[in-house]
Amino acid sequence: MTHHCHRCGTALPAAPPVDCPACGYQMFLNARPTATVIILDGDRFLSLVRAREPNAGRWDLPGGFCDGWELPADAAVREAREELNVTVRLDRFVGMYVGGYRFQDETLPVLDMFWLATIVDGQLRPDPSEATGHDWLPLADPPPMAFSTMDSALRDAAALLAGKY
Known part of the structure; x- marks a missing residue:
């Protein structure tokens, strides 16, 4: 958790949301957006066994964090390509959910977005990392x-x- 102003480096009197006492910069703790696909085959969905922490070894869905200025739908397609070696077509939007993601000894708020998806090209080859x-x-x-x-x-x-629905 940041305890110093991003703009001037002054120690903050509290956790965000807070105004910096030195320069007035308003600090917030906003959820980081993620984009995830639920790839369907009939009444089944594709699930991965997570290779890394947090929650290594648990069932997972293909997805990840949006890059800066990246549209979430574009991030969902990119993540499927990177993680599975396939191109997907996004179908219906399922929803957005607020959750937490443990990273570098802190829990970050995330805004997880999910789409139904279909594989349209490529050979399914999950990235071993x-x-x-x-x-x-x-x-x-x-x-x-x-x-x-x-x-x-x-x-x-x-x-x-x-x-x-």
């Missing part, structure tokens, strides 16, 4: 995922496909 394995799992009964926002998104995706 991202995943130690993969499988097609039932959307109606998914296992616990690496992050709670994924659990919520999968429940909402199943409801969306069942016409409950």
Whole structure:
């Protein structure tokens, strides 16, 4: 957590949101955007076994942080290409969920965005630095995922496909 002003370096009297007492700069702690795909094959979705911390070894979905000024939908397509070696077509937007991501000894707020997606090109070859394995799992009964926002998104995706939304 930053305890100094980003602009002038003065020690801050409290955690953000806070105004710097020296220069008046307003500091906020905003959620970092992520983009994730739920790739479907009938009533199953593609899940990866997470290769790195946090939550290494847990089931995961392909996705990651948006780059600065990158549109989240573009980030979702890029992440699928980088992690799986495939091109996806984004289908319906599932939703946005606020969660936490443990990184460098702090928990960062994240705004996780999820899309249903379909593979349209390429040979599925997960990047071994991202995943130690993969499988097609039932959307109606998914296992616990690496992050709670994924659990919520999968429940909402199943409801969306069942016409409950």
